Amino acid sequence: MVHDRLAVGMRRRATAEDVVNRLGARHGSDSTRGRLRRPPAVDIHPPPAIASRAPDRGGGEAQAAPADVSRRRRAQPQPNLTEMGMSLLAKFVTASLALSFILASAPARAADPREVTDDRLLKADTDGANWLMYNRTYSGWRFSPLEQINTSNVKKLVPKWIFAGGTLGDQQTTPIVNDGVMFTTSTSLTLNRVQAVDAVTGALLWKHDRKIPDDVGALVRVIPHNRGVALHKNRVIFGTLDAHLVALDAKTGKQAWETKIADYSDGYFMSAAPLVAKGKIVIGIAGPGEMGPRGFIEAFDAETGKSQWRWYSIPAAGEPGSETWSADTWKIGGGAVWHAGTYDPATNLLYYGTGNPAPWIADMRKGDNLYTMSAVALDLDSGKLKWHFQYLPNDAWDYDTMAEHHVIDVVRNGQTHKAVVQANKLGFVYTLDRLTGKFLSAVPFVKSINWGGPDPTTGKATENPGRRPTMGGPPVEVCPSLLGGTGWQPKVFNPKTGYMYIPANEFCMRYAYVADLTYKRGQLFTGVTTEHFSRSEQAGVLRAFDVNQNKVVWEWSNRTPLISHTLSTAGNLVFQGTAEGKVVAVDAKDGKELWSFNLGTPQSGGIISYAVDGKQYVAVAAGGTLRSQVWFGKEPKWAEAARVNYGDIIVVFGLAD
Template sequence: MNKPKKNWLLASTVAAIIAAPTVTRANSELEMLQKNPGNWASWGGDYSGTRYSKLSQINTSNVKDLQPAWSFSTGVLRGHEGGPLVINGVVYIHTPFPNTVYAIDQKTKAIIWEFTPSQDADATVPVMCCDTVNRGLAYGDGKIFLQQADTVLTALDAKTGKRVWSVQNGDPRLGMTSTNAPLVVKDKVITGIGGGEFGVRGFLAAYNIRTGQLEWKGYSMGPDKDTLLKPGKSTTWQDGKVTPVGPDSGTSTWKGDQWKIGGGTTWGWYSYDPKLNLVYYGSGNPSTWNPLQRPGDNKWSMSLWARNADTGEVKWVYQVTPHDEWDYDSINESVLVDQEINGKMRKTMVHFDRNGFGYTLDRESGELLVAEKFDKAVNWASHVDMKSGRPIVVPEFSPEFHGEDVTTVGICPAVLGVKNQQPVSYSPETGLFYISGNHICMNYEPFEVSYTAGQPYVGSTVSMMPPGVDVLTGKKDDSTNLGQFTAFDAKTGKIAWSNKEQFSVWSGSVATAGGVVFYGTLEGYLKAVDAKTGKELYKFKTPSGIIGNVNTWEYEGKQYVGVLSGIGGWAGIGIAAGLDDGTSATNSEGLGAVGAYRSLSSYTKLGGAFTVFALPN
């Protein structure tokens, strides 16, 4: 087992620096790997983040015959988010803290190599929001890239598991942690930072894949030299048109220098368009959760970004939820697809936000094309004004309108969002996006909080409950489901179908050419549904609740489906961290989640496992 020595000065050093006479273009190799459906070479299956596979051996006719083929225990408890990479026949899986990585031989099922980094648990785990999860690995230039919880980005030799280099991306002593899957683009590996609930100022950073040297860093807020916004050149959506951004937009909508602890962290997913050479991602909630302490739009938290992959310069940015009052992080993935909208083919970027609106933008210009609710229970805003791009807030559900130390009742969605980090999938055959979602509302009470480095900077008490409102119609009903799996047409902004689930669907889905979409449930079921109708075709109970992303690949002519199970994450934090104290169903432990999901412990327990499925021989 390979273990790097702890060193807080790794930001300026690397374990090995290899002279490179030419620039490595790792994305060329990745594009080739992604074109072969036998691989699953990045978190989204491809640079566009579609999570679509061209494999069709498993289809709507035979998926009912699916069987477990083999399984592997990770040896780690807590929540298992993310999913496996499969590169040229080798399966790479990861765990939550301590972030062990395994390379597994598919033929023998033996461990080829194993790597566990040395991390200071006492410094890192206490400042990890919402469980000790990790969302996955990246591959490029013959290396596996691991973003450790303590913010260290590590490059491992894909064949041997030996550490090539490590670099410090942040400092847990200031509340910084990392849970995101990196993305390899050209000669860079791109990563972000977490810690918005600790007043961390978010950024996206690019490191050289050969040496670990920092190439560029773009902050979510601050002066233009920090955000890498170019006044007059970088644009945003305003007044019904694409408009140049003015100078220092990242400070002018903040009170004083509060932007320095402004949040806007970047712990989600990153996509890339090789032709436009743009990286796409979202920034998270502003700090604190108490909106009365931070007047203004709080730019550029809660925003969608397009940055030049070479320099980090911002092409365009669009703020989804100005002056967020509800913790509606915008870190969710941005999926890149070409679609015909109003009779015109568009290069679009589709983003399903925690705020409950599905956004379709022109990914080249940043023009807003569609913004519609993908759960009709959403009530905090009536609609998005397409000219300004701003949501129209309903005062009844505005914590700021009611004031500090006053509970605003019945806000939909809850802080978990209609969809959290669990990535959607897209089928070019149906033209639909498949959304693993939450169906849950909240009561929200803001209170004054002061900032101390490395300490929680939340300033709100939250409790959660079912909406009692139908997903499709918005009409009141007596359902108590906390989750749904929804098919959505991003060209029109309309829901095609939606299946109710007892608990939130916290697993990322995968769509296939066989007409099947796979996802997992918090109780632990792997499910397969018909991509056109949503009809359930198969389910199997895995050892623990599924919050991991389902992936599919091929080995020796056979299609496999694999998923990490292991209950945890925000929705499962009560079980994962032992927070169930037996109080009322709406208690606010785990940032509001424990009470709402109290009954989950009757269906599943802790335990990390990787389960692989296939059709019988």
């Protein structure tokens, strides 16, 4: 448990210069004791040839920060805050600052961050100062044990620094922090970018750019995005838009190795953050649900990048489950696994959610379509399927169930169950036995549901009549929309309250199938038209779900949908982003709003918390995308989300000094 101790200091009023200095990341010189040492200059040359690398593709360039970066602060542009942000900031500037609190257990910044060993990853739940993997821990909770920032002082949060990633892709990264160094990703139509920055000042330490081929698949051209990196020893590992896995030196950004995973010409790409456990890198593939090829999960040796095993989400002819596909439809059946998984070291099982089948027109692929739309448990060592549970056979609405499965021990009627819990697009919170996959319960967490629902005893989906479109027929109104009761944006679990916090959506869609569709390699293979609409004035609702009582206990509402991230902390706080560009903090016990800030761009990436030199920070990745205009542009209630500017920024908050 992390405890606070009171540091007695002088109370004073912040001046405008103080705030500008903090925003500009002015925190002492390079000679300051405990300051991060910058990596040496890096030669900007293509990396050496490696096995499995495409001969004419890839290659990255690592660029170190200028040698005199700390002495050239005035040359760095200051962040351009929105009018609302400036108004809030002015209030902070004129207010008296409270006494500061210091985290007794938080380490000072190391000159050289420690290697991220398998043991450190295994014990990540006890390392509150760092955020070492996508979900912080293998359990998927996204819960920070830090409590310096809490319900009594969260109103004193101010921006400490802002970092511009420099791209205009869909910013979905979750920043990763190790001993005062933050690693973040950005994307565009032309590159994958990984950057290391000082987690206290926001100063760039190095940047690695990887050029993306001009002929990547159609889906990448619509929504280029990446959700972050994984760390292992002294390596930074990420997937690319042209379906490669790349490892960089954590100190310099220079490429260490690269492995081609799939042919991007088939529509494959990598968007998920990898998961590292027991010396293996595990990652699923993106693209199949919209482009057609079979989805899969693959494990690689973390030292070499060599493949260890691959599990396909769609069985080939003659394999168990192949009988659930008609004719040869399995060959182009989709089933992407495009989100990070979770892991239970006690069982050595990986838990993943699989995506929708392709095409989206259910009539073109008769049968249950295993193992799409499922929870699957795989043995980490072998990749063998241990169990599966299919949430929705023969999906007709792009309700892919790829979201994370929280590893939680739930108590029902006095009995403890080792479970995995998923809130998904279907609008229900499902609880499964994590040892066997046995269905335990399913409870709705949204009100806008008309497609049907799971049988309360077996969990098998039962559909309402008239909700499936027909090829060439009129649009059908279906709830939730294909963005789901909740989508890929992570849900979080707080073990102190026993609540799962779900960024939920109360809106529907008009959904139609085209009259004819033919598969073409590398082209979109969906076959639908869709339009989102809402009958509610509050389309976005953050809901607290008690996993033991199996019910919603409170909610916080927002006018626009919550296609954004969530964080829970031991300070009894829940942070939530919004599509119109806000980040808010609410009380974890009752949902009362305590603080908000206008980021000026849609909040679409991860929200994390970490500590350096005894101070807790909250980092928010934001930027959004033009697809907000596509999704929300026809619904007048969501106009503010459709017209907000998009970008690529990390905003880090801390308590006013």
